Amino acid sequence: MIETGALRIGGFSRVFVWRPWRRVAIASLLLGLAIGACLSLGKVPLAPLELAAALSAPGSDLGLIVWQLRLPRTLLGAMAGGALALSGWLLQQVVRNPLASPDTLGVTGGASAAAVGYLAFLAGTFGSAWLPLAAASGSLTAVGLVYALSWQQGVTPLRLVLMGIGLSAMLAAVTMFMLASSPLSTTLSAYVWLTGSVYGGNWTEVSQLASWFVSALLVMVPLTRFALLAPLDDALAVGIGVRVQLLRGALTLLAAGLAGIAVAWGGAIAFVGLVAPHLARRLVRGPGAAQIVMAGVIGSAMVVLADLLGRTLFLPLDLPAGIFVAAVGAPFFLGLLIRQVR
């Protein structure tokens, strides 16, 4: 069995260790299966052959269901889940603690406050098309504020987390106030958003999210090798020539951006950013590209499967994916706590 391979193009040269990638390949295969299941299951279940026929004929009735209803929704979920997982992975590197997640830095809090504010005050005049943009700008503003408030001759992971929690609590209060003082119908739609749902995803949303997601990935790829150095002790990192504060700022911003776009189009799906990186770390030892890809794949699979369950389990109802992510994430999270304590 060949253990390593090398890629050389001119001056560029990388050595790959194949072993971890096998597991990534298996996980990707499973993700593909999950997406397939998502496309074929629902109110109108399709056999694999029927699915193939429907996919090849977008104009037919079944084709319409698959192409216009199921596919955009599935892609939306997959991308949102992947982005959340990558964001969680980055943040856990920066904060040096596996319990960190996009929620702790105020990403979700900012997006929630902005989204609920939009639903309460602006949705009547502008419609819901601008909701993702409002949510994304809310989350970026919140993280920027958290970062600025934590700055005292540099930023430490602990201060970042504490400021994040403080600001999140304040934003949660604002959100709560808007929920409590607006009419019940607004409150209900806001609650569905807060739980995290990819309900009614369409191709416009998919293309918007995809363009943002790809741009974030393009930023992330060159930063990855530095992200591996983030958990080092500050003194050691400085010693080997890392510009600690610059790196920390860049990674935090990137993580905030990733989670922000995910939350903007997928709603406040909790726990993906906490759980997926963890599973990836368990399955692929040693940080590296394989582990990051694994985290993304697991995150996608989590949201896709959760959405599938939400759509099919209680059929006339269409429950938000966030419920099932939390239901799966919670036992896992408890297990994580146990391992941290022991």
Place this chain on the structure above:
Amino acid sequence: MRVRLGWLASGLAVAFVLSLMAGAHWVGPVKVWHALWSPSATDVDDLLIRTTRLTRTLVALIVGAGLGMAGGIMQTLTRNPLASPGLLGINAGALFVVVLLVTLGGALPVWLVSAGAFGGAALAAAAVWWIAMGRPGQAGPLRLILAGAALTALFHAFSQALLVVDQQGLDSVLFWLAGSVSARPLSEVWPLMLLSLVALLACWPLSGQWNVLAAGESIAVGAGVRVGRLQGVSVALIVVLAGAAVAMAGNIAFVGLIVPHVARRLTGPDHRHWLPAAALVGATTLLLADIAARTLILPGEVPIGVMTALVGAPLFMGLIRRQGHLND
């Protein structure tokens, strides 16, 4: 110290009277006195004060004192200046069980929902306790806080999920989520008030032992304190105080965190002075917050939990900026 506690107590008394006076319709202090001691059955002001304002004032008083005290005990017990019922997920746990009961059972008797709040608080407290005490000296501030934040997120996610599934329940639990001292009549909350009062008084004889415990566990053992039992009793008191607070007034954030710090500034670290001061400051704070909540946006009302969070969160962030040692 006794003089300072006296000042705090008189401050509380002023806030108490102010709370009876304030609202959409202001009532003079003389009238308040009459309403309390010689009410007439036909006077509108007397009725207003004796039915609605007195209830919410008493609830705010007890809840504030309970949260301040619970926060103080938690900070001593975990040796962590950031411990509080809100940050460590105890409020969220109590809320989750309340939401669960309301969505599953619909119109349940009040005592059952209140018992549920206690159950949830106990559950969350057990989890936090276990994290904090897992390996002595290992529960650094970051880990405890992250665990608390994650626990809070967990309970909130579940509550939200339940509320999305059962949309009828949402309207009836909104006040729990936002925090309110005026949502329930005195006849429903008096058993909880009594319980809180008993727990508050029970803290009194323990103060000396907490002083010893704060010096370190091994020192406490050497000084003859039965540490295990003291810790168990303390956790029980925290659960009763925080659980009753949530059962009476829903989710009220940051009081349990900020108030003990303010109190320690005023009285120094001796638990015999510090904890009573925390209770007094907590009660005063919540009374003032309630006055502000019901007079700021007339004719509407800001939920009191929102009010405390809006004021408390900036104070919390200021507190962190001032703590130079939080540099890992």
